[in-house]
Amino acid sequence: MYVTSGQAPQDVGFRGERAVDVLWLSHRTERLQSLVDRIQYWIKEFRFASQFKLEQLGETNHYRVLFSDPSTNVEVNLSDVGFGASQLLPIIIECLYYPPGSLLLMEQPEIHLHPKAQAHLGDLFVEAAKQENRRMMIETHSEHVLARVRRRIAEGKIERGDVAIYYFEPTPEGSHVREIKLNELGQFEEFPEGFFEEDLEEAFAHLEAMRERIQRERQ
Structure with missing residues (x-):
């Protein structure tokens, strides 16, 4: 209610x-x-x-x-x-x-959403930001949101210059803010260490475990 x-x-x-x-x-x-x-x-x-x-x-x-x-x-x-x-x-x-010409701040909107819904958030943000000079600043840990935005850049539905990605990188001196640039196809021009690398590492580890098991079972 x-x-x-x-x-x-x-x-x-x-x-x-x-x-x-x-x-x-x-x-x-x-x-x-x-x-x-x-x-x-x-x-x-x-x-x-x-x-x-x-x-x-x-x-x-x-x-x-x-x-x-x-x-x-x-x-x-x-x-x-x-x-x-x-x-x-x-x-x-x-x-x-939210009104034209304003800035919308949002913190971790993906919490409690499954991966497909997180990807749809990327579409929602793209469509909202394209309307009447609206800007958004999203703090997110979701690779699915970012992957959808990158895909829309590749499809030409949003310009790469309309998207800025900042990665807060931990250092001994404190957090270092690093801009991650995208090319015209939505690809990362440079992929920093620790930036959404868990899935890739898990995929490699899974493939290696499969290879080793198959080799053992053939012996």
């Missing part, structure tokens, strides 16, 4: 606490009706629901958000869908709602 203030918020808040206020306003303002349609689109893209709706509880300022299950179309309260969905909704709303 969510409580609306009945006022137009400037953003969804640091923890997404005003996201339902934005939904409430968008359902009552013709100018923001397209926002509802875009939110619906992205919720479908993430496959958390086939659609959503905001339902008022009696004659009060209390509301609940209902998601329709993408497989059964059964309506489920957002609070019962899972933490990932309740975390994702404010992210989608803010990416579509």
Whole structure:
């Protein structure tokens, strides 16, 4: 259950606490009706629901958000869908709602999201940042978000000059901020040590373990 203030918020808040206020306003303002349609689109893209709706509880300022299950179309309260969905909704709303010419700061938006949903975050960020001179600064540990952005550069859907990657590298003197440049195909021009290397190391170690086991079993 969510409580609306009945006022137009400037953003969804640091923890997404005003996201339902934005939904409430968008359902009552013709100018923001397209926002509802875009939110619906992205919720479908993430496959958390086939659609959503905001339902008022009696004659009060209390509301609940209902998601329709993408497989059964059964309506489920957002609070019962899972933490990932309740975390994702404010992210989608803010990416579509924040004003032109402003800078959106976001910390680890990928938490509690599975890899495919993390990749879709990359698409959401690309589309949001392309609109009306909007900028975003995302702190992330997700290689899936970055991989999707790099793919969109290769596809020509976003320019490499529109993306800046900074890696905070630990040193004995403290953290060193290092810019990681991409070429026109979205490839890293230089791959720093420790930067998303775990999957590659695991893949090599797995292949080596397979090779050694096959050799042992043939002896």
